[in-house]
Amino acid sequence: xxxxxxxxxxxxxxxxxxxxxxxxxxxxxxxxxxxxxxxxxxxxxxxxxxxxxxxxxxxxxxxxxxxxxxxxxxxxxxxxxxxxxxxxxxxxxxxxxxxxxxxxxxxxxxxxxxxxxxxxxxxxxxxxxxxxxxxxxxxxxxxxxxxxxxxxxxxxxxxxxxxxxxxxxxxxxxxxxxxxxxxxxxxxxxxxxxxxxxxxxxxxxxxxxxxxxxxxxxxxxxxxxxxxxxxxxxxxxxxxxxxxxxxxxxxxxxxxxxxxxxxxxxxxxxxxxxxxxxxxxxxxxxxxxxxxxxxxxxxxxxxxxxxxxxxxxxxxxxxxxxxxxxxxxxxxxxxxxxxxxxxxxxxxxxxxxxxxxxxxxxxxxxxxxxxxxxxxxxxxxxxxxxxxxxxxxxxxxxxxxxxxxxxxxxxxxxxxxxxxxxxxxxxxxxxxxxxxxxxxxxxxxxxxxxxxxxxxxxxxxxxxxxxxxxxxxxxxxxxxxxxxxxxxxxxxxxxxxxxxxxxxxxxxxxxxxxxxxxxxxxxxxxxxxxxxxxxxxxxxxxxxxxxxxxxxxxxxxxxxxxxxxxxxxxxxxxxxxxxxxxxxxxxxxxxxxxxxxxxxxxxxxxxxxxxxxxxxxxxxxxxxxxxxxxxxxxxxxxxxxxxxxxxxxxxxxxxxxxxxxxxxxxxxxxxxxxxxxxxxxxxxxxxxxxxxxxxxxxxxxxxxxxxxxxxxxxxxxxxxxxxxxxxxxxxxxxxxxxxxxxxxxxxxxxxxxxxxxxxxxxxxxxxxxxxxxxxxxxxxxxxxxxxxxxxxxxxxxxxxxxxxxxxxxxxxxxxxxxxxxxxxxxxxxxxxxxxxxxxxx
Numbered sequence: 001x002x003x004x005x006x007x008x009x010x011x012x013x014x015x016x017x018x019x020x021x022x023x024x025x026x027x028x029x030x031x032x033x034x035x036x037x038x039x040x041x042x043x044x045x046x047x048x049x050x051x052x053x054x055x056x057x058x059x060x061x062x063x064x065x066x067x068x069x070x071x072x073x074x075x076x077x078x079x080x081x082x083x084x085x086x087x088x089x090x091x092x093x094x095x096x097x098x099x100x101x102x103x104x105x106x107x108x109x110x111x112x113x114x115x116x117x118x119x120x121x122x123x124x125x126x127x128x129x130x131x132x133x134x135x136x137x138x139x140x141x142x143x144x145x146x147x148x149x150x151x152x153x154x155x156x157x158x159x160x161x162x163x164x165x166x167x168x169x170x171x172x173x174x175x176x177x178x179x180x181x182x183x184x185x186x187x188x189x190x191x192x193x194x195x196x197x198x199x200x201x202x203x204x205x206x207x208x209x210x211x212x213x214x215x216x217x218x219x220x221x222x223x224x225x226x227x228x229x230x231x232x233x234x235x236x237x238x239x240x241x242x243x244x245x246x247x248x249x250x251x252x253x254x255x256x257x258x259x260x261x262x263x264x265x266x267x268x269x270x271x272x273x274x275x276x277x278x279x280x281x282x283x284x285x286x287x288x289x290x291x292x293x294x295x296x297x298x299x300x301x302x303x304x305x306x307x308x309x310x311x312x313x314x315x316x317x318x319x320x321x322x323x324x325x326x327x328x329x330x331x332x333x334x335x336x337x338x339x340x341x342x343x344x345x346x347x348x349x350x351x352x353x354x355x356x357x358x359x360x361x362x363x364x365x366x367x368x369x370x371x372x373x374x375x376x377x378x379x380x381x382x383x384x385x386x387x388x389x390x391x392x393x394x395x396x397x398x399x400x401x402x403x404x405x406x407x408x409x410x411x412x413x414x415x416x417x418x419x420x421x422x423x424x425x426x427x428x429x430x431x432x433x434x435x436x437x438x439x440x441x442x443x444x445x446x447x448x449x450x451x452x453x454x455x456x457x458x459x460x461x462x463x464x465x466x467x468x469x470x471x472x473x474x475x476x477x478x479x480x481x482x483x484x485x486x487x488x489x490x491x492x493x494x495x496x497x498x499x500x501x502x503x504x505x506x507x508x509x510x511x512x513x514x515x516x517x518x519x520x521x522x523x524x525x526x527x528x529x530x531x532x533x534x535x536x537x538x539x540x541x542x543x544x545x546x547x548x549x550x551x552x553x554x555x556x557x558x559x560x561x562x563x564x565x566x567x568x569x570x571x572x573x574x575x576x577x578x579x580x581x582x583x584x585x586x587x588x589x590x591x592x593x594x595x596x597x598x599x600x601x602x603x604x605x606x607x608x609x610x611x612x613x614x615x616x617x618x619x620x621x622x623x624x625x626x627x628x629x630x631x632x633x634x635x636x637x638x639x640x641x642x643x644x645x646x647x648x649x650x651x652x653x654x655x656x657x658x659x660x661x662x663x664x665x666x667x668x669x670x671x672x673x674x675x676x677x678x679x680x681x682x683x684x685x686x687x688x689x690x691x692x693x694x695x696x697x698x699x700x701x702x703x704x705x706x707x708x709x710x711x712x713x714x715x716x717x718x719x720x721x722x723x724x725x726x727x728x729x730x731x732x733x734x735x736x737x738x739x740x741x742x743x744x745x746x747x748x749x750x751x752x753x754x755x756x757x758x759x760x761x762x763x764x765x766x767x768x769x770x771x772x773x774x775x776x777x778x779x780x781x782x783x784x785x786x787x788x789x790x791x792x793x794x795x796x797x798x799x800x801x802x803x804x805x806x807x808x809x810x811x812x813x814x815x816x817x818x819x820x821x822x823x824x825x826x827x828x829x830x831x832x833x834x835x836x837x838x839x840x841x
Contacts, residue, residue, distance in 0.1 A: 062086035227427025301336025319435035367428035385411035580634030651712035707782035714777025723755035
């Protein structure tokens with residue numbers, strides 16, 4: 001062959017190879033007949049949004065075909081084909097292909113079909129395509145129609161464009177979400193999410209055949225049993241009406257095509273909304289249900305109401321009593337309640353009892369989750385709704401749901417037992433409960449009885465009171481002179497001291513406010529301005545002449561903080577200036593009133609977010625690491641850089657306040673102690689602080705140094721990384737959690753300690769470094785712990801890390817101290833400025 005012919009042949013071959021390569025590049029989202037996807041191969045949608053291929057979750061021995069977001073580091077599986085028939089991870093010859101009948105098939109290594117689309121294709125000519133919406137289509141190439149799509153068969157996730165249907169609709173149950181068995185087993189689990197067949201429909205999670213959670217009926221813009229508008233879920237979803245072909249269904253609204261958002265049902269039956277964070281490397285959940293005790297379906301039984309902020313959480317409705325007092329005393333409320341008095345409409349009209357009984361009444365329950373099993377009357381207005389219920393003796397309650405949408409619910413009525421009622425702290429609907437007239441009068445009778453007893457008691461005691469009053473006036477003259485001398489002396493000393501002491505800026509003195517100014521600003525310490533309360537008193541939010549909101553901490557008369565602690569807090573904070581310390585803006589000393597004014601921290605305390613599963617999503621890795629470093633810098637200032645040397649003695653997450661940018665500030669210096677620069681250790685006879693945060697040498701021997709704060713910082717560090725409260729596990733497991741943390745670390749299971757909100761993060765190495773530093777900070781002996789300067793240097797990688805020593809103490813219990821119970825039963829603080837409990841100090 002001539003040289004020219006060889007060149008021509010080579011050029012043709014090169015063009016053919018380029019053509020074939022171009023075809024492959026153009027067709028990575030397509031699977032044609034008789035082609036296959038084998039292990040290690042994938043389909044990728046046109047714009048690289050989604051990917052399809054084989055996967056095996058975790059350390060599972062099962063293998064599946066699934067779809068996931070392609071360019072997300074933290075991979076989450078959105079759809080699974082062969083959930084019921086997984087392949088073995090030891091089968092390396094399995095494949096996904098289109099068979100001769102035009103159906104998609106998954107074949108195992110012996111060419112057996114383990115999954116198929118199982119549809120009738122007229123000419124058996126089909127092609128599969130993965131789209132940028134995450135849907136796998138099977139197209140009939142002859143007619144151009146879609147004959148099958150993965151969106152019609154959701155797994156445990158709902159993507160924008162998918163439908164969440166109603167159970168029992170004309171299309172069967174294929175549009176329901178079904179959980180995985182666990183995180184490593186994609187086979188169908190126990191929990192199912194879908195809409196009910198009610199009108200209007202409700203969203204349910206079922207545990208098998210039993211209701212697990214209920215979101216209430218749809219009012220045209222939201223489910224009335226999920227009133228949290230601040231979560232924004234109502235803008236996220238839409239619900240197609242009952243008359244839609246195939247029945248009602250819910251869809252996720254995709255406001256921007258670039259949004260990555262989806263609905264996920266976890267293996268333990270929690271429904272969550274996930275979206276991708278700004279860095280595009282971690283999934284964040286900003287809404288989930290159920291999470292609280294009262295969220296479970298019917299936890300209090302019939303004719304009872306559940307409130308998470310009460311103890312016990314269950315209470316019978318007015319006019320009802322527990323069906324079984326014995327069961328209720330054991331906190332088993334599922335037996336519910338029964339009516340105390342017979343309704344007048346149920347009595348025989350000819351009976352004497354009926355002639356002596358007045359008509360039944362309706363008692364309003366405000367802001368509640370409406371019960372299940374309702375009747376719907378779209379055409380009745382509010383008056384007609386009430387009349388219908390009153391005229392029907394079987395009607396036990398009614399509600400009129402207006403909402404703000406044109407397709408509102410209107411009239412609802414209940415003729416069966418009232419089940420699954422929850423009291424909301426905000427939002428909710430009004431329920432009108434039918435009760436007997438005798439029960440409606442109970443409160444009036446009690447009030448009349450109290451008034452009568454008061455009048456009688458007043459008459460009988462009047463003579464004695466006059467006598468005692470005369471004696472008391474004689475006594476008071478002497479006592480007041482002594483008391484006034486004490487108060488005036490304390491007030492004089494404090495005022496004189498504060499006039500002498502200034503901030504670092506010598507021209508600025510701590511403002512002193514008159515009590516009447518604060519009384520006016522807080523509207524006489526109105527409850528509506530109250531943002532928290534602790535052992536030392538209440539905290540109020542108000543506006544004073546500083547031109548911005550402030551937190552007013554008013555010490556109660558029976559507070560554990562005396563004049564010494566009050567002086568301490570003023571003197572210490574007024575001398576401190578650091579961006580990670582809360583700023584004292586002023587004080588009031590007048591008579592017995594002792595009041596401190598702080599800068600108001602809009603995001604309250606760290607534990608408000610850290611120990612609340614609904615809010616923890618706001619603490620992404622960047623925010624948490626900034627908080628960790630900020631607390632460390634504040635402690636360095638207290639220990640080394642301030643004009644005084646200060647040990648805080650009560651460091652905990654509820655004493656870390658967060659500003660509008662989630663920057664941390666250390667607060668509550670009532671228990672802090674100053675030292676001379678030359679002193680390394682000191683002894684105290686007053687052991688103060690909080691159970692679970694005190695160092696062993698301080699809790700057991702009263703030995704205090706800056707290393708006591710280092711220990712508390714280490715405990716907080718582990719809490720921030722795990723998202724779990726240190727003291728919580730002591731009661732649940734009777735195991736000292738710090739010892740357990742060290743054991744997990746030693747065994748190479750440090751990653752198990754990381755909060756699930758962070759586990760998908762690309763910064764796992766930094767997370768593990770923080771845990772390592774935390775373990776170094778909580779070592780038993782003070783000499784083994786780093787200083788705060790050393791700890792912060794370790795956190796940012798400036799120094800190498802040593803190995804922590806095994807803790808010898810398995811319990812941290814201060815004999816005789818009632819302070820050890822502080823915070824154990826509270827998941828998070830509600831205080832705008834946290835206040836330490838006074839017992840045992």
